[in-house]
Amino acid sequence: MARWRNRFAALARTGLPEAFGCPVPDAERIWIDEQLIWLADEFGAQAFQGPVVLPTAEFFPEQYQGTLEDAARLLDRVAGYLGVESRRIDLEVYSAAQLPGVAGHYQLRNGRPVISIERGRLDRAGSVIAVIAHELCHDRLIGEGRIDPARREDHERLTDLLGVFLGLGVIQANHRTEFSVTGGGLRVSRLGYLTEPMYGYALARHAWLRTEYDPGWAAHLDLGPAGQYHRARLYLDTQG
Template sequence: MAWLTAEFGRDVLNRAPVLPTAEFFPGPYEGSDEDIRSMIAQLCGYLEVAPNRLTIEIEPDDGEQVMVAGLRLDHKSRSAAGHYRRENGRPVIAIDQRQAARPVALVATIAHELGHVRLLDEQRISTDRRDHEPLTDLLTVYFGLGIFTANSAFNFSQSNHGWSYSRLGYLTEQMFGYALACYAHLRGETKPSWARHLATNPRAYLKQSLRYLGQNPPGM
């Protein structure tokens, strides 16, 4: 977080965090390709990326699922959600259309891929950096989108086919809880009101981490 502060400045921290409310995401949403593109453009504003820099690809739903051996669990890979690459000198953001059914996960996926634009496309780091994917998750927290990435880190649900779980991102719920506590600490918050938007586990880890940081303040 100290490294992100040095790279992007503290002005980012003075902005209100992005919440899953109509204030931050106005208008209807039906999960169409057009809605996904509109969401990308909106998140470009929050992450300070010029939309005209990007090439956007929406990958169709191929229905792929992987059965976890010995359990009635369908595991969906985090890597299928989206990806970033450079092509013809431009950053390309590809989003799996399946994410459209889960708007919070969609926001988390887009935020992560736009984080690659800020870090890789702007040559702040390279893919040779071993922790570049977790660092990209951490960037989403720094830019105020941590509620979405934390709430999407782990999802457990039931369908007609049994129970399924999915992981999204490269930080665990515990790591996101601590990262959000560091974010709150940098903003001078001890009881952040935005914590009510977090799912049960990340919120619990946030509260534990805030108590810890209160007793052991970091030098950030």
């Protein structure tokens, strides 16, 4: 932990410009580095050493047909990867008209965590996994009393970063931007609060901290996130 702190402190002081190849500006780079230290303090460095969860049958072996029961099974899986007891969590769906533009929602109802997913997403397993991961990370931060969202305006971004820290970053990055065909043509939607370049940098820093120089999981990144990841990795390999 001390080694990470010393290396991050040195990087923060240098303020190396984006011209060196980092996909994010200094303010975002420093925020990610500082919050990864905070997360390591909160959850322990061992939490950072778990497997990187991939959208493969190894991690999600069950058949998925888009039912609420299927989503509940994904919740069980993702909860296990994130260190959450799924039996504590209630899962429900809502219509797009009820919460326009909202992919998922986390709340405490009578002291019990409730995760809600927009019904139209149920037919996309990857999207469901990404939404569940984000909302379960809310539970780890807010439900466990680690942060007060009213006091942290960056709490949504921190929630996404916790997903990267705990190993769900590949799936989250791949579903940061989603495309679907509707009656009106191509629809673009965005999940989460980290930008694609921020995901790329956070994943590259994740690998760098774990001394993974050519991690196999990077091959599972989609084209956009992969480009940001490799740019960030080159930056970190040359600048530290």
